[in-house]
Amino acid sequence: xxxxxxxxxxxxxxxxxxxxxxxxxxxxxxxxxxxxxxxxxxxxxxxxxxxxxxxxxxxxxxxxxxxxxxxxxxxxxxxxxxxxxxxxxxxxxxxxxxxxxxxxxxxxxxxxxxxxxxxxxxxxxxxxxxxxxxxxxxxxxxxxxxxxxxxxxxxxxxxxxxxxxxxxxxxxxxxxxxxxxxxxxxxxxxxxxxxxxxxxxxxxxxxxxxxxxxxxxxxxxxxxxxxxxxxxxxxxxxxxxxxxxxxxxxxxxxxxxxxxxxxxxxxxxxxxxxxxxxxxxxxxxxxxxxxxxxxxxxxxxxxxxxxxxxxxxxxxxxxxxxxxxxxxxxxxxxxxxxxxxxxxxxxxxxxxxxxxxxxxxxxxxxxxxxxxxxxxxxxxxxxxxxxxxxxxxxxxxxxxxxxxxxxxxxxxxxxxxxxxxxxxxxxxxxxxxxxxxxxxxxxxxxxxxxxxxxxxxxxxxxxxxxxxxxxxxxxxxxxxxxxxxxxxxxxxxxxxxxxxxxxxxxxxxxxxxxxxxxxxxxxxxxxxxxxxxxxxxxxxxxxxxxxxxxxxxxxxxxxxxxxxxxxxxxxxxxxxxxxxxxxxxxxxxxxxxxxxxxxxxxxxxxxxxxxxxxxxxxxxxxx
Amino acid sequence: xxxxxxxxxxxxxxxxxxxxxxxxxxxxxxxxxxxxxxxxxxxxxxxxxxxxxxxxxxxxxxxxxxxxxxxxxxxxxxxxxxxxxxxxxxxxxxxxxxxxxxxxxxx
Numbered sequence: 001x002x003x004x005x006x007x008x009x010x011x012x013x014x015x016x017x018x019x020x021x022x023x024x025x026x027x028x029x030x031x032x033x034x035x036x037x038x039x040x041x042x043x044x045x046x047x048x049x050x051x052x053x054x055x056x057x058x059x060x061x062x063x064x065x066x067x068x069x070x071x072x073x074x075x076x077x078x079x080x081x082x083x084x085x086x087x088x089x090x091x092x093x094x095x096x097x098x099x100x101x102x103x104x105x106x107x108x109x110x111x112x113x114x115x116x117x118x119x120x121x122x123x124x125x126x127x128x129x130x131x132x133x134x135x136x137x138x139x140x141x142x143x144x145x146x147x148x149x150x151x152x153x154x155x156x157x158x159x160x161x162x163x164x165x166x167x168x169x170x171x172x173x174x175x176x177x178x179x180x181x182x183x184x185x186x187x188x189x190x191x192x193x194x195x196x197x198x199x200x201x202x203x204x205x206x207x208x209x210x211x212x213x214x215x216x217x218x219x220x221x222x223x224x225x226x227x228x229x230x231x232x233x234x235x236x237x238x239x240x241x242x243x244x245x246x247x248x249x250x251x252x253x254x255x256x257x258x259x260x261x262x263x264x265x266x267x268x269x270x271x272x273x274x275x276x277x278x279x280x281x282x283x284x285x286x287x288x289x290x291x292x293x294x295x296x297x298x299x300x301x302x303x304x305x306x307x308x309x310x311x312x313x314x315x316x317x318x319x320x321x322x323x324x325x326x327x328x329x330x331x332x333x334x335x336x337x338x339x340x341x342x343x344x345x346x347x348x349x350x351x352x353x354x355x356x357x358x359x360x361x362x363x364x365x366x367x368x369x370x371x372x373x374x375x376x377x378x379x380x381x382x383x384x385x386x387x388x389x390x391x392x393x394x395x396x397x398x399x400x401x402x403x404x405x406x407x408x409x410x411x412x413x414x415x416x417x418x419x420x421x422x423x424x425x426x427x428x429x430x431x432x433x434x435x436x437x438x439x440x441x442x443x444x445x446x447x448x449x450x451x452x453x454x455x456x457x458x459x460x461x462x463x464x465x466x467x468x469x470x471x472x473x474x475x476x477x478x479x480x481x482x483x484x485x486x487x488x489x490x491x492x493x494x495x496x497x498x499x500x501x502x503x504x505x506x507x508x509x510x511x512x513x514x515x516x517x518x519x520x521x522x523x524x525x526x527x528x529x530x531x532x533x534x535x536x537x538x539x540x541x542x543x544x545x546x547x548x549x550x551x552x553x554x555x556x557x558x559x560x561x562x563x564x565x566x567x568x569x570x571x572x573x574x575x576x577x578x579x580x581x582x583x584x585x586x587x588x589x590x591x592x593x594x595x596x597x598x599x600x601x602x603x604x605x606x607x608x609x610x611x612x613x614x615x616x617x618x619x620x621x622x623x
Numbered sequence: 624x625x626x627x628x629x630x631x632x633x634x635x636x637x638x639x640x641x642x643x644x645x646x647x648x649x650x651x652x653x654x655x656x657x658x659x660x661x662x663x664x665x666x667x668x669x670x671x672x673x674x675x676x677x678x679x680x681x682x683x684x685x686x687x688x689x690x691x692x693x694x695x696x697x698x699x700x701x702x703x704x705x706x707x708x709x710x711x712x713x714x715x716x717x718x719x720x721x722x723x724x725x726x727x728x729x730x
Binding site: 002003004005006007008009010011012014037038039040044045046047141144145146147 | 635636638639642643649650654662663664665666667668669703704705706707708709710711712713
């Protein structure tokens with residue numbers, strides 16, 4: 001007998017055509033799957049009623065186990081039980097060797113594939129393959145719970161994941177046979193779970209303190225679009241550190257002397273249970289039993305708080321840094337969302353609340369909140385909601401920029417920015433009396449425009465003539481959810497505007513994007529050299545122009561012949577070298593012109609001050 | 624003419640309506656589709672339409688259009704769990720023959 005869910009008005013699907021969708025939180029320590037049933041986002045438990053699936057995969061010669069059974073093998077078979085695989089997603093061998101001391105696995109790589117693989121009893125596996133095993137188990141749980149196949153899934157990734165890490169996550173989904181609607185940033189998912197996307201705009205901090213990692217993300221919501229302003233954190237700070245701090249207290253307090261691995265595990269387990277109990281109780285009594293010996297002790301919340309205060313302070317330092325990066329003050333944050341099991345600790349909630357000067361949101365289960373947000377997004381993308389609830393988020397594959405003087409590309413929207421996105425930057429004029437500006441829109445990571453892809457050119461005309469540098473031209477980039485981009489340029493003092501619509505990634509295949517990215521890394525050094533040269537060339541031309549303009553105005557009156565000749569010699573030397581000299585040479589030549597003109601500049605300044613003050617009484621002059 | 628909700632079904636409907644934050648009740652109906660002729664409709668109701676009949680049962684407003692009512696009279700809606708799955712179940716005395724999945728039926 002079919003079990004039906006309540007649909008939105010008019011959105012009932014035909015039998016056997018239900019659009020089932022799931023949100024997956026593919027975590028470092030634990031993973032979860034959630035869905036929307038009868039309009040409510042819920043996590044889907046396994047047959048034993050457990051929501052969490054430990055992100056551990058254990059390979060034996062003939063089988064592969066995922067979750068709790070694999071987790072149980074961790075201490076007995078550490079080399080074949082792979083945990084924390086998320087840390088290796090999208091990483092090369094070099095990154096892996098850097099992590100070598102914390103990852104006990106044996107890595108292999110072959111000539112034809114640069115992807116590092118972990119050698120296990122069941123064969124060699126890459127991070128993508130191992131992650132896909134976790135995804136397969138979660139997807140199967142969702143199919144069993146919904147009694148139907150999944151239309152698609154949304155998988156969450158940390159906001160700081162780069163393109164390679166996101167691509168690896170995409171590949172894992174494909175390998176698991178899942179239709180990936182899209183990747184979603186974890187902090188965004190948490191904010192969506194709390195319905196913050198329903199607000200018009202706001203500044204949101206997502207404080208994510210898990211078992212072994214801490215992440216802080218500052219988001220700006222603008223008309224239903226989340227923009228990541230800053231991220232920060234500590235990849236080795238979490239609830240486990242609290243267990244360790246409490247464990248050490250137990251060892252000291254109980255006078256335990258002889259410690260072996262089993263004993264340490266027992267103590268950590270006791271510490272963890274005590275920590276969890278202290279969330280609800282003011283004090284707990286507990287015991288450590290090991291090999292016939294038993295220690296009993298008691299700890300109250302004040303004592304525990306003293307043990308972990310430094311840890312929480314560390315997280316707040318990261319919050320302060322992230323706020324600084326975002327250019328915000330703590331009091332400007334409107335909503336604080338708590339994610340991760342460790343945010344249940346009362347001291348964490350109170351210290352975070354005090355820091356941001358508001359009560360943090362922690363009504364939803366902090367372990368589930370990311371998966372719930374992903375499920376809400378997946379439900380919308382599967383088409384189970386009326387269109388006006390549409391929420392779209394994606395990332396830009398390559399940076400978008402604008403050509404500046406000297407053929408340089410100035411990036412306005414960095415690659416991996418979530419779209420839709422809007423960003424603006426101010427430019428100014430290069431020449432006195434300039435009344436128009438040609439705007440050249442480019443995409444790519446390279447420093448020179450000629451190495452990037454040209455997308456569009458348009459002109460902003462008719463703003464009033466001003467001295468070079470006085471005009472304020474605000475160029476706004478907007479990329480909508482379908483990747484359609486519009487560029488608006490406005491001269492802000494006169495209000496003159498011009499705009500154009502382009503499709504940025506049109507005609508760029510995945511391979512092209514990949515080779516463009518690779519080229520930007522290969523050419524990084526020479527690109528920077530070229531950029532420096534171009535910048536000096538632009539500066540040289542500006543100096544020549546300024547000298548010419550000044551000399552034409554008052555060179556004859558303020559300078560004697562020798563001085564004039566000296567300036568002109570240096571100016572000529574600079575002019576003849578502009579196209580041939582190196583960046584350093586140009587820098588010296590520019591400096592030579594500036595040095596020789598120093599007295600001239602001083603005299604010009606005095607002259608203009610004199611002119612301004614001429615014929616005025618002392619009290620008419622505003623200081 | 625009447626349609627009933629089991630206690631559990633009524634409680635779940637109320638919970639889902641509260642969670643959704645809007646809506647005046649639960650729409651039950653049939654539409655001509657599916658492998659055996661007719662399929663059940665179960666939706667939230669934001670506004671009533673012409674020809675809607677409203678029943679109040681266990682604190683829940685159940686909305687049925689007159690055309691569907693013919694096929695649904697005497698139906699009891701229950702909320703059930705089967706393995707990991709859970710959802711609403713129609714017990715309809717008018718249904719003579721249901722397809723294997725029970726999502727559609729004939730009268």
